[in-house]
Amino acid sequence: MKIAFLGVGHMGLPMALDLLRAGHELRIFNRTPQRATALQQAGAFLASSPAEAVEGVEVAVTMLANDQAVRETIMEPGSSGLAAIDVLPRNAIHMCTSTISVALSRKLTREHALRGQGYVASPVLGRPEAAAQAHLWVMAAGRRDHIERCRPVMTAFSRGISVVGTEPWQANLTKLAANFMTASMLEAFGEAFALVRKSDMDPHAFLEIVNALFASPMYSTYGRIVADQKFEPAAFRLTLGLKDIHLVLEAARDAAVPMPLAGLLRDHFLNAVAHGREGADWSAVAEVPAWNAGIEAAVPAR
Amino acid sequence: MKIAFLGVGHMGLPMALDLLRAGHELRIFNRTPQRATALQQAGAFLASSPAEAVEGVEVAVTMLANDQAVRETIMEPGSSGLAAIDVLPRNAIHMCTSTISVALSRKLTREHALRGQGYVASPVLGRPEAAAQAHLWVMAAGRRDHIERCRPVMTAFSRGISVVGTEPWQANLTKLAANFMTASMLEAFGEAFALVRKSDMDPHAFLEIVNALFASPMYSTYGRIVADQKFEPAAFRLTLGLKDIHLVLEAARDAAVPMPLAGLLRDHFLNAVAHGREGADWSAVAEVPAWNAGIEAAVPAR
Amino acid sequence: MKIAFLGVGHMGLPMALDLLRAGHELRIFNRTPQRATALQQAGAFLASSPAEAVEGVEVAVTMLANDQAVRETIMEPGSSGLAAIDVLPRNAIHMCTSTISVALSRKLTREHALRGQGYVASPVLGRPEAAAQAHLWVMAAGRRDHIERCRPVMTAFSRGISVVGTEPWQANLTKLAANFMTASMLEAFGEAFALVRKSDMDPHAFLEIVNALFASPMYSTYGRIVADQKFEPAAFRLTLGLKDIHLVLEAARDAAVPMPLAGLLRDHFLNAVAHGREGADWSAVAEVPAWNAGIEAAVPAR
C-alpha cells in the first residue's frame, strides 16, 4: 500500500519502520526533518509539507502529540499553501493514532466525510520499545469497511487489534479511559507508599506483595519507578498526563458523568506542576501524597 | 507440629485442611461447630472452647473476621472460664492471619510478650479456592525466630512468603494497603465504565483493552464482574471492604498521612450501604459512579 | 452621559432603569426586543443591532449570560454587517459586567486597546431585586482612569464599588472566586442537612443554629431554600452555576492551583444535571449529598 506517515517522533519513528519492513511504500513528513533520516535511508520519501506527503496515498497515518498538532498538520495550509485534508484523495482514509479529544475526533469525522474521505481513530497502547517490536495494541473505531482497509497498516505494528465502535470518537474515549485507569494506579501507589514509608517500612517489601497480588507488568514496572523515586528521564511527560486527564474530564462533562478520581488526579498533577515537575515522568504524580504527608519537602514554585 | 486453628470459615477451613495434609496434629475451634465436621473426619480434634484448643500447642493460628472476633476468641474468657491467651503455653506462638487493625496488632504483641509467648502477624492474599490449593501468599512480620518457627505452618498453605518487617503490625498495615490498592482499582473501573456506558459503548470492548494493558488476573476477574454487574453472591462482602477502608484511614490518621483516594472509597462504600448493597460483593462499590451519572436509579434507603 | 446598554435580561433591565433614573442618555439593544418596552417608555433608544447601539457613546455596558453571548454581541458582525467593537468610538469604554472567563477578558482587553478603546471589567454581586434598588456591589478592575470614567455608571446601580486590580481579568477572577465561595456554602449545607435529616432531626432546627453562628443573609436565604427543598423557580439556573465552576477550574488550571473543593462541586453539579435538575436553582446542588445518603431516590437520567 501507498501510505503517508505524519509525525515520526518517539512513537511514530518505530511505527513507520514497521510499515517499511512490511513492504509498504511510505511518504513521510515531520516538523523537524532531521528525525526522518533513518526512514529515508530505509526507503521512505521525505515530503516537505503534510500536503505533499498525502498526495496519492490510500491511507494517511498521523501520530502527533495533541489536538493542536493534529489540527495544524491536517487542517491548516502549510508552506505549500494547501491543507493536507484538501489534498488527500477522495476515498483515502485518515488513520489517526494520536491521543486526541473526543471533540476533535468528531470534527475530523465530519470534515473528512464532507470531502468523500474516510476517518478511522486508532490510538495505540504501548511504549516506543513495543512499537519497535511491532508489539503495540490498537483500539480502532470507525466504519467497518474503513477499518478493514486500514487493517494491514495496523497489523504491521501491533500484536492485537480491538474494534471498539463504529464512531471514530469511541476509540479516543477508550484510549482516554485506559490512560485514566493507569493514572489511577499511580495515585493508589502514591498513597499506599506514603503510608508505608511514613510507617518506616520498606517500600520494596510492599511492592513484592503488590506484585504477588496483581501479577501485572504495569504494576511491577511503575511500582519500581515509584519505589525508587526515579522519575527522570521521562518516558511520558507529566504535562502530557495532565493533558489526558483534562480530556477525560472534558468528555465526562459532556456526558454528565461525575468522575471524582479523575478530579483528584487533576489536582495532584497540578500540584506536581506547581512544584516544578512538568518535565518528569507522569508517574511523579505519585510523589504528591508523600509531600502531603510531610515525608519530604516539596520544592516551592516561587 | 501440634497446632491449634481457631476459626474455620470460608478461608480457615481449606487452610486447616492444608495443615492436616502436611501431616500436622490439629486442634480446632469454631463458634459454629458444625463447620468442623470435615476436619474431624480428616483427623482434627474439635475443642469446645478456644482455651481448650490451644492447650499444649506450639503454634495457635487464628483466621477470624475482624478485631472483635479476635479479641473475644483470644482475650476473653469463654465457656471454660479461661481466656485462650492465658492457656497458650509459654514460648508458643500466636500466628494471626486475620485482617485486623494496626492498633489491635500492637496490643496483642504486648499482651503475648507479657506472658512469654510469641506473636506473628501473617495475613494472606488469595481467595478460598487458592487456600484449597495451598496457593495463598503470606505477608509475615514479627521477630525473625518467631517467623522461622511458623514457617512450616505458612508453607503448608502458601505458594510464597514475604517477610515485611520485624514488628507484627507492619504485616497488618501491608495487608490493609494491599486491600486499598484493590479497592482503588474498583473505583477506577467504576468511573471508567460509567463514562463508557453513558457514551453508549460496550463495557466488554473496553475491558478487552484494559486486559491488553494490565495483563492482570485481578483486572480481568474484577473487570468482568463489574462489566456484567454480577455482584451476588459475594466472595468478599461489601461491609468487610468498608471495614478495611476504615482501618486504612485509622492507620493513616495515626501516621498523619492524608489519603484522599481512601476517603473517596469510604464515601462510595457508604453510598452503596445507604442503597442496600451491604450483602453484595465489595466490587459493587463500582456501581456508585454509575448511579451518580444517572445511568440507573439507585434503590432508595427509605 | 451617553451610554449603550447591551443585554437587558433579569439583571440588565433593572440596571438600565437605574441609569435612566440617574439622568443618563441610554441606547439599548437586546436579542429579544420585547423586553425593552419598559425602557423605551422610560426614554431609552432601542437600537436594532449592537453596532447601532454603541454609536457615539462614551461607555458601552454589557450584561450578558456567558462568553459566547459577549463574543457574539461585541465581536461578530450583526445584521448591519458591522461588529460593535468596530463602531464603538475611540476613547470610549466597554464596561463588561457579565461573569465571563479570564481568557475572554484578557482577549477583550487586547482587542479594545488595538482600537484605542478602554475596557473595564466590573461584574456585580446581587440579585435582580438588589439591582432594582440600586443596591448591587461592583468589583471593578482596569486602568485607574478608565475606572474613574465609569464610576458614575457604576454608582447609578450600586451601594459599593471595590477596585480589585489594574488588569480587567482580575475582576473576573474575583467574581468567579466569590461564586465559588457561595457554591462551597451550598455543598456544606447539603452534607450537613443530609446528616441531620438521616438522623431524623429537623433541618429547620439546625438552620436556626447556623443562623446564630453565621448571622449572614446568604446563609439564612439559601439555608431556608435547602431546608424547604424549594429549588424552583430558579433565581440562578444550575447550569449557570456549573458554567461558573468550570471557569473557576479553568483559571485554576492556568495558574496551576489545585482546588479539590471546586472539583467536588463540579462533580455534584454534574450529578444534578445527570438527574434532570438543569433548570432548577443552583442551590439544588445541595440535594446531591441527600441522594448519596439514600434519603430519597434520585430520578434516573434514562
Place this chain on the structure above:
Amino acid sequence: MKIAFLGVGHMGLPMALDLLRAGHELRIFNRTPQRATALQQAGAFLASSPAEAVEGVEVAVTMLANDQAVRETIMEPGSSGLAAIDVLPRNAIHMCTSTISVALSRKLTREHALRGQGYVASPVLGRPEAAAQAHLWVMAAGRRDHIERCRPVMTAFSRGISVVGTEPWQANLTKLAANFMTASMLEAFGEAFALVRKSDMDPHAFLEIVNALFASPMYSTYGRIVADQKFEPAAFRLTLGLKDIHLVLEAARDAAVPMPLAGLLRDHFLNAVAHGREGADWSAVAEVPAWNAGIEAAVPAR
C-alpha cells in the same frame, strides 16, 4: 440553684463567673486548681475531686476538652475513690456543654438514667469573650422537663437557646455539624485565596468582596486571619478541629451518610499536622491549598 461546674478552662471560667453573677451557689472542680482562684474569690467552693463537687447539687455542668476528659471526670473514680456519677444525687441533672461524640452522649444518657439522674446535652456557640459577656448560644437536647430545669443555668451565660431535639445526642450532632460548616468555610477561603494570591492579586481586596457578599462576622473574622496568615496564638487548636471532623465522620459513618467535603477537611487537617501546625489555630488549615499550589514551601515533617 446549687450548681457544680467541672472544668473551668478558657470557656468554663467565664461561664462559671456568669453563674455566680446570676446569684447561683457554685461548687467547682478543675484538674489544675490554680485556675480556680478567681472563682473562689468570687464565692465559689473549690472541691478536691469531681465527686466532691457534685455532692448535693441540682445541676452539674461540665465544660471539658473531649470524650476522654468527660469519661474520666464523670465515670472514673477520682482521688476520693468515688466516681462523680455515683455521687450526683438522684433527680439531679448532668448538663454537658462539651463538644463530644454522639456515641459517648448516648452512653451518658443510659448511665444517668440507670441512676435516676437526668442528662442534657447543651454545647455552646461562641468564644471565651462571648462567654464573658453572657453572649453564648446554646443548642440543647434532652427530655423537655430536664431542659426546663436547666434553663436558668443556660440563661445565665447565653443570648439564645435553641432546643434541637429530645435525645441528648442530637445536640452533639448539631454542634458537630455546625463546626463542620465553619471548617468548610475555612477550606473555601483557603482555595479561593490560593487562586487569588497565585494570580498576584491582593487577598484583602478579595476579602472586601467576600464581606460585601456574606456580611457575616464569621467570614470577616476568619477571612482576616487567613488573609493576614496570623494563625498564632490559637483561639481553637488545629488538633481540636481535626478531632471534631473525625467525630463528624464517625457520626456520618454510623448513619451511612457520605460526606466528601468532611473527608477533604480531614485530609487537609492531617496535611497541616504532618507539617507541624498542630498548635496553630484551626484556621491554619486554609494554608494547605496554598502549599499545594506551591505558593510557599511547606515545612517538612522530618
